[in-house]
Amino acid sequence: MRTIFLTVAALALGAKAWGHHSFAAVYLEDQEVTIEGRLVQFLWRNPHTLVHVMVEQDDGSNVRYVVEWGSATQLGATGVSRETLRPGDHVVINGNPGRNAEDNRVRLLNFLRPSDGLTWGLRPDEVFD
Amino acid sequence: MTKRLPAIACALLAAAPAWTQVELTGVYEDRLYEDYIERGPGSDLGDFTGMPMTDEARAKALSYTSNMPMTIERQCLSQAPWVGLYRPRQYRIWSINDENYGSVIAWVVGGNYLRDTVTIWMDGREHPSENAWHPSGGFATGKWEGNTLTARMTHVKTTWIRRGNGIPASDQTTFTVHLTRHENLLTVTTIQEDPFYLSEPHVVSRVWEYEPNARQGPERAQCNTANEIPYLEDSGLVPHYLPGENPEEDFMVRTYNLPREAALGYAHTLYPEYRNTIRDSYQPPATCGRYCCGWIERQGLPGGAPNLTCNDGGFAELGPRGRRLIEEASE
Numbered sequence: 106m107r108t109i110f111l112t113v114a115a116l117a118l119g120a121k122a123w124g125h126h127s128f129a130a131v132y133l134e135d136q137e138v139t140i141e142g143r144l145v146q147f148l149w150r151n152p153h154t155l156v157h158v159m160v161e162q163d164d165g166s167n168v169r170y171v172v173e174w175g176s177a178t179q180l181g182a183t184g185v186s187r188e189t190l191r192p193g194d195h196v197v198i199n200g201n202p203g204r205n206a207e208d209n210r211v212r213l214l215n216f217l218r219p220s221d222g223l224t225w226g227l228r229p230d231e232v233f234d
Numbered sequence: 235m236t237k238r239l240p241a242i243a244c245a246l247l248a249a250a251p252a253w254t255q256v257e258l259t260g261v262y263e264d265r266l267y268e269d270y271i272e273r274g275p276g277s278d279l280g281d282f283t284g285m286p287m288t289d290e291a292r293a294k295a296l297s298y299t300s301n302m303p304m305t306i307e308r309q310c311l312s313q314a315p316w317v318g319l320y321r322p323r324q325y326r327i328w329s330i331n332d333e334n335y336g337s338v339i340a341w342v343v344g345g346n347y348l349r350d351t352v353t354i355w356m357d358g359r360e361h362p363s364e365n366a367w368h369p370s371g372g373f374a375t376g377k378w379e380g381n382t383l384t385a386r387m388t389h390v391k392t393t394w395i396r397r398g399n400g401i402p403a404s405d406q407t408t409f410t411v412h413l414t415r416h417e418n419l420l421t422v423t424t425i426q427e428d429p430f431y432l433s434e435p436h437v438v439s440r441v442w443e444y445e446p447n448a449r450q451g452p453e454r455a456q457c458n459t460a461n462e463i464p465y466l467e468d469s470g471l472v473p474h475y476l477p478g479e480n481p482e483e484d485f486m487v488r489t490y491n492l493p494r495e496a497a498l499g500y501a502h503t504l505y506p507e508y509r510n511t512i513r514d515s516y517q518p519p520a521t522c523g524r525y526c527c528g529w530i531e532r533q534g535l536p537g538g539a540p541n542l543t544c545n546d547g548g549f550a551e552l553g554p555r556g557r558r559l560i561e562e563a564s565e
Contacts, residue, residue: 127276127398131300150458152347169464178455208463
């Protein structure tokens with residue numbers, strides 16, 4: 106399973122993200138998880154953008170993760186657009202896991218697209234609430 | 235001379251309101267120096283501390299799961315008009331003025347994501363019939379009481395009170411709201427009453443700071459639904475807990491050793507006297523595991539106050555991961 110529970114140091118510069126709902130109620134804020142896989146859907150929307158990532162498991166099966174990101178409005182202010190990510194992108198995402206493991210949810214703290222080195226969440230202004 | 239005194243007094247009294255009204259126009263940024271947990275990361279599931287809840291409210295709140303608002307039909311539900319007291323968001327306030335005379339007809343508290351704009355009418359109009367439509371922003375009238383704008387709000391929608399842990403509020407909720415500006419600080423106090431879900435008035439006050447350099451971008455945008463949890467898609471499922479099955483019901487008990495009645499919103503636990511009843515039995519946790527220095531953990535990030543350090547030996551600055559590693563190493 107390509108779910109790594111201790112993150113690459115470069116991704117560990119934590120960015121806080123607070124939501125219109127209680128993140129403490131939805132995610133385990135004292136834990137971090139890294140998922141790596143193929144982006145299958147990028148939902149640029151309000152109140153929160155969603156990134157669906159297919160993650161290959163140890164047994165070869167694939168599990169669809171839903172990664173919660175900032176609102177389209179807030180992300181737009183940090184230079185992200187609906188064209189930033191595309192289906193098929195290989196991404197490494199670091200974030201807080203959902204409280205219900207079966208939901209396969211992650212709150213995005215930062216990400217890396219290895220193909221071109223694109224990152225988000227490493228600068229102080231790259232936060233969302 | 236004596237005969238002139240009543241006339242002079244009347245003239246002074248008549249002029250008094252003009253002296254005690256305060257300009258509210260502007261943007262006020264949240265400063266999370268107080269109530270950091272609730273305004274920042276958000277309430278924990280099962281944390282009903284400080285709430286005077288009825289048994290019905292408690293039962294409904296304990297049926298709530300964090301997945302419930304993720305369902306398609308609930309993602310874009312409007313939040314309570316004064317949910318801003320529980321969120322890390324700014325307030326933008328402006329006035330609607332008579333175009334001929336310039337007098338203030340209404341004060342407007344601009345909305346943001348899922349919270350509708352609130353209009354506080356100052357022109358003396360009556361509240362509509364109790365059978366009238368309940369808009370997301372409720373209906374509010376206001377008047378000046380000294381330097382405080384006091385508003386009375388009715389006609390709200392059914393919502394949740396806090397942010398994301400299921401404490402319900404009915405559409406029979408009323409608010410008395412005080413907006414008080416002390417130079418650059420704005421204090422918003424809400425007194426919420428609900429015949430169904432609150433056994434006593436629920437009083438909250440929070441502070442914002444005037445920000446002349448606030449961002450001018452849009453605060454509101456269309457809410458679009460999407461599949462947030464794959465297994466819920468087209469399932470018709472409504473996530474919930476049956477009575478007695480909520481695993482978070484004792485979260486505050488096991489995390490902070492709080493008495494169950496204090497965690498679950500029994501009104502008598504709100505009062506200072508309650509401390510005396512648990513003085514001999516309450517044992518605080520041996521160590522701090524989370525939010526050890528409150529908002530100071532936001533140091534270096536937008537909204538963090540400068541030049542302050544947490545006096546816990548640096549434990550808080552480690553962040554959740556660092557603390558966990560240290561705790562694991564010490565086990």
